[in-house]
Amino acid sequence: MKKIVDRxxxxxxxxxxxxxxHNLTASLAVALFFVISAFTFMxxxxxxxxxxxxxVCASPDVALRDALRSAPIxxxxxxxxxxxxxxxxxxxxxxxxxxxxxxKKHATIGIVxxxxxxxxVTVMLIAGRYLSIVEGAPSPLYPLDSVLYAxxxxxxxxxxxxxxxxxxxxxxxxxxxRPTVWKKGRGVRSFFRMIWLLTGLYGxxxxxxxxxxxxxxxxxxxxxxxxxFVSFIAFISLPVWEFCYNNLTAEKRMKKTLPPAxxxxxxxxxxxxxxxxxxxxxxxxxxxxxxxLLPIAFSASVNLATLFVVAVPLVVxxxxxxxxxxxxxxxxx
Amino acid sequence: xxxxxxxxxxxxxxxxxFVGCSAVQKSSEHLEDYVFxxxxxxxxxxxxxxxxxxxxxxxxxxxxxxxxxxxxxxxGHIVAEQGESAKIDLVELTGDMFMLANxxxxxxxxxxxxxxxxxxxxxxxxxxxxHDRHALYSPNKLAxxxxxxxxxxxxxxxxxxxxxxxxxxxxxxDGTADSAVAWMxxxxxxxxxxxxxxxxxxxxxxxxxPEQTDWFISEHALxxxxxxxxxxxxxxxxxxxxxxxxVTEKGSDIKNKYFxxxxxxxxxxxxxxxxxxxRAKDHNLKAAFMGHAHNVDWTFxxxxxxxxxxxxxxxxxxFAHIDADSExxxxxxxxxxxxxxxxxxxxxxxxxxxxxxDGSFDLEHLYFNERENGDFAVWVKW
Numbered sequence: 220m221k222k223i224v225d226r227x228x229x230x231x232x233x234x235x236x237x238x239x240x241h242n243l244t245a246s247l248a249v250a251l252f253f254v255i256s257a258f259t260f261m262x263x264x265x266x267x268x269x270x271x272x273x274x275v276c277a278s279p280d281v282a283l284r285d286a287l288r289s290a291p292i293x294x295x296x297x298x299x300x301x302x303x304x305x306x307x308x309x310x311x312x313x314x315x316x317x318x319x320x321x322x323k324k325h326a327t328i329g330i331v332x333x334x335x336x337x338x339x340v341t342v343m344l345i346a347g348r349y350l351s352i353v354e355g356a357p358s359p360l361y362p363l364d365s366v367l368y369a370x371x372x373x374x375x376x377x378x379x380x381x382x383x384x385x386x387x388x389x390x391x392x393x394x395x396x397r398p399t400v401w402k403k404g405r406g407v408r409s410f411f412r413m414i415w416l417l418t419g420l421y422g423x424x425x426x427x428x429x430x431x432x433x434x435x436x437x438x439x440x441x442x443x444x445x446x447x448f449v450s451f452i453a454f455i456s457l458p459v460w461e462f463c464y465n466n467l468t469a470e471k472r473m474k475k476t477l478p479p480a481x482x483x484x485x486x487x488x489x490x491x492x493x494x495x496x497x498x499x500x501x502x503x504x505x506x507x508x509x510x511x512l513l514p515i516a517f518s519a520s521v522n523l524a525t526l527f528v529v530a531v532p533l534v535v536x537x538x539x540x541x542x543x544x545x546x547x548x549x550x551x552x
Numbered sequence: 553x554x555x556x557x558x559x560x561x562x563x564x565x566x567x568x569x570f571v572g573c574s575a576v577q578k579s580s581e582h583l584e585d586y587v588f589x590x591x592x593x594x595x596x597x598x599x600x601x602x603x604x605x606x607x608x609x610x611x612x613x614x615x616x617x618x619x620x621x622x623x624x625x626x627x628g629h630i631v632a633e634q635g636e637s638a639k640i641d642l643v644e645l646t647g648d649m650f651m652l653a654n655x656x657x658x659x660x661x662x663x664x665x666x667x668x669x670x671x672x673x674x675x676x677x678x679x680x681x682x683h684d685r686h687a688l689y690s691p692n693k694l695a696x697x698x699x700x701x702x703x704x705x706x707x708x709x710x711x712x713x714x715x716x717x718x719x720x721x722x723x724x725x726d727g728t729a730d731s732a733v734a735w736m737x738x739x740x741x742x743x744x745x746x747x748x749x750x751x752x753x754x755x756x757x758x759x760x761x762p763e764q765t766d767w768f769i770s771e772h773a774l775x776x777x778x779x780x781x782x783x784x785x786x787x788x789x790x791x792x793x794x795x796x797x798x799v800t801e802k803g804s805d806i807k808n809k810y811f812x813x814x815x816x817x818x819x820x821x822x823x824x825x826x827x828x829x830x831r832a833k834d835h836n837l838k839a840a841f842m843g844h845a846h847n848v849d850w851t852f853x854x855x856x857x858x859x860x861x862x863x864x865x866x867x868x869x870x871f872a873h874i875d876a877d878s879e880x881x882x883x884x885x886x887x888x889x890x891x892x893x894x895x896x897x898x899x900x901x902x903x904x905x906x907x908x909x910d911g912s913f914d915l916e917h918l919y920f921n922e923r924e925n926g927d928f929a930v931w932v933k934w
Binding site: 261262265266268269270272273276277278281285286288289292349350351354355356357358359428431432433434436437495496498499502503505506507508 | 576606607608609610611612613614651652653654656657660682685686687688689690691692710716743744745746747748749750751755758814846847867868869870871
């Protein structure tokens with residue numbers, strides 16, 4: 220069997236042409252699905268925020284009506300997430316067995332979610348809950364666009380299952396292998412990584428949209444810049460982690476944990492301090508210049524969600540710092 | 553590499569400083585800029601639509617179908633009451649037209665109102681609500697679209713006034729600035745919300761700031777001290793809650809009517825109380841109408857000024873279901889005041905008819921619900 224793992228510093232060193240191609244395809248797929256997941260997550264948050272607003276204002280009937288109408292938006296997020304997870308499984312390629320098992324699982328989730336979405340829209344149309352297949356809002360083609368999106372995922376899911384089924388014992392995918400997630404405390408790790416991922420998606424979308432919706436009005440520049448900076452810090456750790464840190468071999472990672480952790484902590488702290496100074500300068504900034512970036516915070520008229528976006532990078536960097544210190548001590552022993 | 557980085561940071565800082573340094577207009581030196589002139593006639597009809605709240609979950613098809621029927625009902629009512637030539641003259645959109653919306657909603661909304669303005673012959677004037685700033689479009693885009701819409705009256709200068717847009721519509725004899733002003737309509741941005749400190753967990757709803765009141769008084773002086781005024785804005789100011797306390801706790805004999813089924817959602821703090829009505833009432837303010845709290849259309853008369861919330865338009869976000877058999881004191885009081893004996897939803901519109909140049913006007917609330925066996929439409933006079 221071809222050696223697909225190179226632990227000589229970087230997992231990308233010494234790859235042949237086919238391995239490079241597979242690695243590039245998997246990396247691009249992860250990046251693409253991350254971006255699409257971010258946009259679908261923002262839509263999901265918008266739906267959720269509006270429904271939460273209705274519930275808070277004692278109109279659960281309106282919340283239910285809206286949730287039923289927007290279920291395809293909610294399902295589209297989970298659909299995209301299944302795509303991200305599938306692509307990520309290939310990218311990590313922990314072992315041929317894990318790859319086959321996990322990729323099949325995520326592809327199946329995509330097929331099931333997509334099918335549910337298509338059936339749901341069909342039933343809603345027949346029941347007259349949608350006035351037309353292109354009822355409009357939030358896009359001109361809604362809910363038809365959701366159906367087409369789901370169809371693409373169902374087709375892709377079937378394709379992936381067929382690809383993995385065809386492989387038999389011979390690995391069809393030969394991209395580099397990256398370290399496995401530790402079995403110890405896997406559940407807790409997965410939970411916190413999911414929070415990290417969701418905050419990263421939120422941050423990426425906020426960062427992207429901020430160039431279009433943040434309003435640099437006179438007097439609001441500090442807050443506008445701070446909100447862009449905080450969004451950036453909220454997501455940047457993810458690509459650094461995935462595309463830089465995880466390309467190191469396990470030995471290298473043991474040595475290289477501490478410096479980026481210290482750097483990220485410093486940047487996160489700077490972002491937090493900057494954010495609060497900007498807020499002090501523009502106490503009405505959040506609600507006046509592009510609060511579309513923070514839908515939950517605005518709906519609830521509280522600053523908690525904003526604090527959450529500021530806090531998660533701090534938690535991530537502190538966790539990385541603790542890990543780095545622990546590894547350094549262990550290495551000395 | 554270092555040099556490049558320094559250049560990049562310097563360029564970014566310069567760019568940002570330029571953004572923050574564009575010229576700020578002094579409102580007191582450009583009072584005429586804030587004025588639109590529209591021709592006045594007796595029985596000038598102003599329809600208030602408020603809190604339409606198009607959002608990511610809205611069906612624009614369903615919502616416009618509701619608005620179609622609502623406008624038809626209002627137009628029919630006006631024609632029946634005032635004659636064939638009467639029409640809706642002005643539509644005041646008193647904030648929260650959107651919430652968690654995107655550019656598609658924005659375009660569809662303006663296209664719709666342009667079409668209806670053409671059909672019924674009205675102009676429309678939007679006022680910012682707290683949620684209109686809360687979307688996946690830039691607030692600048694919303695402002696630009698409104699400015700460019702042919703039937704929309706809107707103005708947003710880069711000025712020293714609080715809020716994005718404060719402007720007045722002077723109803724003059726011939727529709728130009730050359731003739732006498734019969735009525736003034738003041739459209740004021742009551743803001744959104746603010747933190748008391750940078751560490752506050754909660755936020756307070758905004759209020760009309762003293763400099764906006766100063767500006768209003770200057771605009772009124774320009775139009776003429778005797779000109780009667782109606783103000784439209786989004787967030788209720790402190791007078792509403794104070795009047796409610798006077799009526800319910802002190803038993804004051806203040807004329808009041810309609811429903812009050814939740815708080816007014818003002819900031820409720822004395823230090824952030826607005827001086828607008830207190831000072832504007834000495835400048836011929838006849839009425840002030842707003843939105844914001846969907847389960848309230850309670851209206852009262854305070855020292856000669858009629859102050860009240862418009863009826864929430866449409867079914868987005870939340871609205872009250874009125875139960876004719878309810879034991880709830882507030883609902884029973886509201887029902888008694890409007891004389892309706894069946895269940896209905898507290899949605900519809902409000903209509904003001906300016907009956908004379910002396911400051912007289914009529915106010916009616918329309919409760920309009922779509923129903924399969926014939927729509928529910930009840931008009932209740934103030």
